[in-house]
Amino acid sequence: MRGLYIHMPFCKQICSYCDFPKMVSSIENYRIYLDAIKKEINSKRNDLEGITSIYIGGGTPNVYPDNLLEELLDYIYPYLKNSKENTIECNPELITDSQAKLFYKYGINRVSLGVQSISPSALSLLGRHHKMEDVTQAINILRANHIQNISMDFIFGFPNEDIDTLLADLDYVYSMNVPHVSFYSLILEDKTIFSYLLSKGKLKLLDDDIIADMYDIINKRMKEHGYKHYEVSNYAKEGFESIHNELYWKEEEYVGIGMGASGFIKPYRYSNYKSLKKYLELVEEEKIEIDSSEEKKEFMMLGLRMLDGISLSYYEMKYHSSPILDFDLSKHIDSGILKIEDDRLFIPEDKLFIANIVYEEFV
Numbered sequence: 407m408r409g410l411y412i413h414m415p416f417c418k419q420i421c422s423y424c425d426f427p428k429m430v431s432s433i434e435n436y437r438i439y440l441d442a443i444k445k446e447i448n449s450k451r452n453d454l455e456g457i458t459s460i461y462i463g464g465g466t467p468n469v470y471p472d473n474l475l476e477e478l479l480d481y482i483y484p485y486l487k488n489s490k491e492n493t494i495e496c497n498p499e500l501i502t503d504s505q506a507k508l509f510y511k512y513g514i515n516r517v518s519l520g521v522q523s524i525s526p527s528a529l530s531l532l533g534r535h536h537k538m539e540d541v542t543q544a545i546n547i548l549r550a551n552h553i554q555n556i557s558m559d560f561i562f563g564f565p566n567e568d569i570d571t572l573l574a575d576l577d578y579v580y581s582m583n584v585p586h587v588s589f590y591s592l593i594l595e596d597k598t599i600f601s602y603l604l605s606k607g608k609l610k611l612l613d614d615d616i617i618a619d620m621y622d623i624i625n626k627r628m629k630e631h632g633y634k635h636y637e638v639s640n641y642a643k644e645g646f647e648s649i650h651n652e653l654y655w656k657e658e659e660y661v662g663i664g665m666g667a668s669g670f671i672k673p674y675r676y677s678n679y680k681s682l683k684k685y686l687e688l689v690e691e692e693k694i695e696i697d698s699s700e701e702k703k704e705f706m707m708l709g710l711r712m713l714d715g716i717s718l719s720y721y722e723m724k725y726h727s728s729p730i731l732d733f734d735l736s737k738h739i740d741s742g743i744l745k746i747e748d749d750r751l752f753i754p755e756d757k758l759f760i761a762n763i764v765y766e767e768f769v
């Protein structure tokens with residue numbers, strides 16, 4: 407398995423919580439950036455043999471006009487046509503019929519929609535500019551254009567959110583019956599609008615206990631509606647787990663293209679510059695060799711995000727040792743935060759909210 411990630415950094419506006427590599431759209435930069443990523447793709451073509459999944463993320467990839475989006479899709483079509491899962495992240499209010507037709511024409515078979523919430527006041531607080539009706543319309547357009555594998559991203563635990571708001575978001579998920587949903591707990595990152603407001607005393611965060619209750623509600627209700635909770639923040643109908651994301655969680659190789667993207671081609675991990683100017687001039691910021699102790703830590707950290715956890719025999723085959731010996735895990739097994747069943751070492755669903763206690767072993 408090997409993936410390709412392409413980062414499209416432009417957004418119409420900046421959301422209050424966002425710390426992704428992004429910048430406000432400027433039409434004159436679209437062409438310059440497209441030429442730069444085509445050049446980077448060409449320079450990494452030897453690593454792109456046998457790509458099994460492609461993810462075009464952002465930023466907001468579908469802020470691009472159709473002609474430039476088509477130029478990108480056409481350029482990577484040799485990879486798209488042979489890859490199993492091809493995802494593009496989209497803002498719902500920007501999806502058009504002609505755009506969905508392009509997706510279908512070039513083999514995009516999965517669309518991830520940034521919904522976040524359907525509550526108008528929540529969307530306004532989060533800095534999003536769509537309405538629930540835009541999401542419904544986007545899903546209808548995609549389905550009319552043969553794209554059934556749709557994922558919706560939601561955020562929970564944001565300031566002022568109450569249980570009724572969360573329940574309304576969950577009910578909307580079930581009414582749209584999409585096969586994949588992500589619920590991310592709000593993380594307050596530095597250098598975001600939220601962190602600025604918090605520092606000025608203009609924002610009050612929810613208590614951890616309330617957020618933990620919300621997470622329990624999500625887990626319970628998603629299960630009741632036929633979604634498998636397969637990763638800390640991800641839920642899927644049978645057979646719709648994200649192939650591309652599993653590749654990150656399972657420490658497989660991937661090529662990252664674009665501003666702020668990172669890649670992992672053994673034994674190297676590299677990151678591209680997060681500033682457009684530097685990316686256009688120099689592309690990569692750093693390339694570091696990952697030694698086996700670092701690789702083990704990443705394998706454990708990412709693998710334990712999966713509800714199935716890690717396979718002990720796979721770990722032994724890969725590293726010729728046991729994670730119980732390599733890390734101080736016995737105390738977590740004794741306390742019940744970690745469990746072993748057959749060949750699997752995993753964090754039980756009801757302990758995921760305190761999983762950081764285990765993750766600290768791998769930092």
Ligand code: SF4
Binds near residue numbers: 419
């Ligand atoms: S959350 Fe997404 S749409 Fe909002 S600013 Fe960040 S990258 Fe852009």
